[in-house]
Amino acid sequence: MPVVTSEISRGQSGKGVGLGLALVSAVAFGGSGVAAKPLIEAGLDPLHVVWLPVTGAAVVMLPLAVRHRALLRRRPALLAGFGLLAVAGVQACYFAALSRIPVGVALLIEYLAPALVLGWVRFVQRRPVTRAAAVGVVLAAGGLACVVEVWSGLSFDALGLLLALGAACCQVGYFVMADHGGGDGDGDGAAPDPLGVIAYGLLVGSVLLTVVARPWSMDWAVLAHSANMNGTAVPAAALLVWIVLVATVVAYITGVLSVRRLSPQVAGVVACLEAVIATVLAWVLLGEHLSTPQVVGGAVVLLGAFIAQSSTPAKAPAEPVAAGGAERELSARGTAA
Incomplete structure (x- = not known):
């Protein structure tokens, strides 16, 4: 019995750490728009604002890519x-969708990803999904509709909707691959290091976005001046440092680690908080109005995330463990969980 209690305690502790990492990731990702919008208003093209943090983060993570260069052969x-889905795909599809449909509609469709993750886990991976996770997804999607005020300026554009759905599918790839990277081993019993996966993902994403964004046409002089943040002059270079180090490096690291400690479906629902955080930060730092439906929607998203993160995966049936291998089997199950 003491062993069971110890395992339960470690499991609860790991889940608490995973939830904390997911919240940090949501805050970091959610804060990217507050720093990016003044740069866009200062004269930078939106695609350039996407390319800059990805490339900057790839440079920051380059030493880790060199350290984990064995991943190029193993994974x-x-x-x-x-790099294609989690880094370049999400960003490119989302900003392309913004050019054709309202921001709120694009944001809502992108954050339908938790529901798609749930479908992937249930019907593709054929793993059990708890009722709490499903209820959390439904509540989070409904709350997001209020946060982004989807009814404002709603217009139908088939290509724009498809691009937004593409961003959601790429985000599904982010959660699934983050979980896959921490699951089973690479044949030698070692799971790929998350920092190495993120470093090479950023490098791949930077190369792909370079082709799309064409940074050689960017007005680099904008970064040498100040940008306007709700009447306050802020150095554009400082905003760039924020979106590189916090909104990209910290966001991806904590996000991947949270998926490995929680699950794709639970971490996906908690990630819905990014839209709420982005809306609140825009209200506080940029002076954008926060309506009553947005406040109510944010509360609903919080409720959905709370219900989803309280779910517990179904237990796998017990299997006999060979003598001398109990510690290895227990460690493998803990990693998989």
Whole structure:
């Protein structure tokens, strides 16, 4: 019995750490728009604002990429997929959608990703999904509709909606691959280091976004001046440092680690808080109006995230463990959980 209690305690502690990391990631990702918008208003193209933090973060993480260069041989598909979907795909599809449909509609469709993650886990991976996780997804999606005020300026554009849905699918890839990277081993019993996966994902994403954004046409002089943040002059370079180090490096590291400690479906619902955090920060720092439906919607998203993170995965049936391998089996199950 003391062993069971110890395992439960460690499991609860790991879940608490995972939830904390997911919240940090949501705050970091949610704060990117507050820093990016003044740069766009100062004269930078939106695609350039996407390319800058990804490339800057890739440079910051370059030493880790060199340290984990063995991943190029062991997990090339994982690295390429993470860079294509989790880094370049989400950003490119989302900003392309913004050029055709309202921001609120694009944001809502992108954050339908938790529901798509739930479908992936249930019907593709054929793993059990708890009722709490499903209820949390429904509440979070409804709350997001209020946060982004989807009814404001709603217009139908087939290509724009498809691009936003593409961003949601890429975000599903982010959660699934983050979980896959921490699951089973690479054949030698070692799971790929998350920092190495993120470093190479950023490098791949930077190369792909370079082709799309064409940074050689960017007005680099904007970064040498100040940007206006709700009447306050802020150095554009300081905003760039924020979106590189916090909104990209910290956001991806804490996000991937949270998925490994929670699960794709639970971490996906907690990630819905990014829209709430982005709205609140825009209200406080940029002076943007926060309406009553947005406040109510934010509360609903919080409720959905709370219900989803309280879910417990179904237990796998017990299997006999060979003599001398009990510690290895217990460690493997803990990693998988």
